Amino acid sequence: MIKQNKNIRYFGIMALLLIIVGVFQSWNVSLSILNLCLISAIMALGVNMQWGYAGLFNVGIMGFAALGGLAAVLIAQPAVQPAWQAAGTGLWLGLGIFIATVIVATVLYRKLPKSLFRMALVTFVSILGYILLRIYFDPVTHAIEKVEPAKTGYLGGLGLPVLLAWPVGGALAGAVAWVIGKITLGLRSDYLAIATLGISEIIVAVLKHEDWMSRGVKNVVGLPRPVPYETNLQASEWFQTLAASLGADVVGFSSIFVKLCYAGLFAVVLILFLYLSEKALKSPWGRMMRAIRDNEVSANAMGKNVTARHLQVFVLGSVVIGVAGAMLTTLDGQLTPSSYQPLRFTFLIWVMVIVGGSGNNMGAVLGGFIIWFFWIEAEPMGLWLMNLITSGMDTDSDLRAHLIDSAAHMRLITMGMILLLALRFRPRGLLPER
Amino acid sequence: MTDILNAFILLSNFVLIPAIAYGSQLALGALGITLIYGILRFSNFAHGDTMAFGTMFVILFTWWFQSMGINLGPLPTALLALPFGIACCIGFVLITDRTVYKFYRKQKAAPVIYVIASVGVMFVMNGLVRFVIGPNDQRFADGERFIIKAREFKQMTGLSEGMSIKVSQGLTLVTAVLVVIALFWFLNKTRTGKSMRAYSDNEDLALLSGIDPDKVVRVTWILAAVLATIAGTLYGLDKSFKPFTYFQLLLPMFAAAIVGGLGSPVGAIAGGFVIAFSEIMITYPYKKFIAYIGPDGWTPNGLMQLLATDYKFAVSFIILLVVLLFKPTGLFAGKSV
Secondary structure (H helix, E strand, C coil), X not given: CHHHHHHHHHHHHHHHHHHHHHHHCCHHHHHHHHHHHHHHHHHHHHHHHHHHHCCCCCCCHHHHHHHHHHHHHHHHCCEXXXXXXXXXXXXXXXXXXXXXXXXXXXXXXHHCCCXXXXXXXXXXXXXXXXXXHHHHHHHHHHHHHHCCCCCCCCCECCCCCHHHHHHHHHHHHHHXXXXXXXXXXXXXXXXXXXXXXXXXHHHHHHHHXXXXXXXXXXXXXXXXXXXXXXXXXXXXXXXXXXHHXXXXXXXXHHHHHHHHHHHHHHHHHHHHHHHHHHHHHHCHHHHXXXXXXXXXXXXXXXXXXXXXXXXXXXXXXXXXXXXXXXXXXXXXXXXXXXXXXXXXXXXXXXXXHHHHCCCCHHHHHHHHXXXXXXXXXXXXXXXXXXXXXXXCCCCCCHHHHHHHHHHHHHHHHHHHHHHHHHHHHCCCCCCCCC | CHHHHHHHHHHHHHHHHHHHHHHHHHHHHHHHHHHHHHHHCCCCCXXXXXXXXXXXXXXXXXXXXXXXXXXXXXXXXXXXXXXXXXXXXXXXXXXXXXXHHHHHHHHCCCHHHHHHHHHHHHHHHHHHHHHHHCCCCECCCCCCCEEECHHHHHHHHCCCCCCCEEHHHHHHHHHHHHHHHHHHHHHHHCHHHHHHHHHHHCHHHHHHCCCCHHHHHHHHHHHHHHHHHHHHHHHHHHCCECHHHHHHCHHHHHHHHHHHCCCCHHHHHHHHXXXXXHHXXXXXXXXXXXXXXXXXCCCCCCCCCXXXXXXXXXXXXXXXXXXXXXXXXXXXXXXXX
16 A cells, blocks of 8 residues: 555656646647657666566667667558669568578577587588678669669668557567577676677667668658648648637647657557556566576576576567667657667666666656656756856856856766666665565 | 788788787777676676776876977877876776775675676766767877888888888787786786685685785776776777777677686687687778789679678677677686676
């Protein structure tokens, strides 16, 4: 009962903060923050599964979120027909070579006894496959990238509804997580951290440089939306009457309405994941996961396959992160690979989970809300603080200009301090695990 | 014959020399990681930013010396600033140990908690560096630029390919060799070094025989800070200083430490060179090289580059995965699980 009150109190404060922003800044700002809070909360839920349930340290959240973003492009963007024609059969040939290489290498690895010969053979097959892929596939990518590079220059997507990209993004992230987990889980816990750090850098590098797939740093803009467009709303009659009956102006209300639609969609996903995670955590499976986390040796002695369970929960958590990544790209309406920064996408989410309460789903959600709110509001606050500190200085002093320019970097220091302080003094977070 | 010589010079100029310099820098960085791992038993994610932090002080002191007109003639002024930078870095690292890590040591926390704490430290250091010196590129190399210039080399040998050796590259190799000799002398010959190795091998036994754990930990941090600042300064002199690049160096350095075997200093050096050579050899376009050694008048169409330079981090990552798959203890059998 007391726990329930605590939940209500914290979330009440959060709602109040958003309302204050709505009243004093604008409802538009408040709703933008809310939308990203919801997405952050979902990402934090995913990380909480890995860290809170199983004690796995994933430093590659950025990569899994970026895969979700890629899914949004591949699923929802209309196909670029000339590019497909330019690619011709080469595309399928390339895909065939890739799949064949993977299959042959795996079969060889599985079937042959462990020896130096096997290692050499598997390496040889992989390198041969790679060289063949480059020979056959490079001309294809050049051809694709030459198709109106200023406007397209990539294959586009399948032209399906963008909502479908959410589960697909999750699946992509889960598949990559499976490979990484398969290799590193069961070894030292640090190895997973290092491997996820590496894979996330590589995924983002691929998005930046494989123009034929993701348009690279030229960005994919104008992704289809799951909600109506403002201009369409403003033109439709029912919306005008609705706005009139509320006494709001049509243009302003249309953008708020769109944001509300997004918030509704995100809230549905969040509640679904939250419900499922709570169910899972309270089931025998959840108890087993926590038992493994708290004492791997004894869980192992009880006949639980620790590595397999770790792999399972690692993939599940990554799926959730992938879905959230796809949602984020959907909200932005564009894929900008250069916006994927480890700070924003990996470490911020970690601060959310640690501050909110690892092991507690409500805690992770709360952390997502609070930290995102302060992340956004810290910039005006930091600038205000810097102005205050430097107000005594000469207006054209270099130091003052430098300090005000550097105020943005205060965010990094603040987030680091919050992480360290929470880990030190409140390791169980605002809403501790029950 | 001249074709083969030309091909060899070409490869030395673009692969061998840069890889030796880069490998030495990585090796120094990986040594710091491996020492921390051996003694404190966690992967220090803040190491890249420790490098940036130390280098930042070196740069600030360099600028100060330059403004006073102090320089080292043909050698970069940064060399003079290095001890001051190291001192600042040691100070900060010891403060972080006191305020952050000591608490978890007392608690005997799980390694993963240390790793998370090191991520927090990384944030703070990264923020401080950006706050003080900004997120942009800084160049602070001065003095002579080349030991051998490509043009002089061509005139000297009469070959059509030139070979140049930058002062920063020569300096890197000399410094790295001296530092490594000093470090191994320290670890193998001095009392403190021996107690560090004993502590790394078996903590309980070392404590029983009266080794002061606080001193061991302190010396480890000092060594890590010294190595990080030197590695960072050499890298900055050779290429340029940018905080984000130093963060990204974390992956190749971890890969180097793991390839060699975490906790093994010799392994870290070997690993550094393995990673550096693979990275540069795999991302080097071999077009001209093949034109030299291939049949006369024939040049390949493509760049003959195995992997685009944009993916150089993928190289260290793949090596890392292969090592984890086949030999998780690394080449020199460090600690694995």
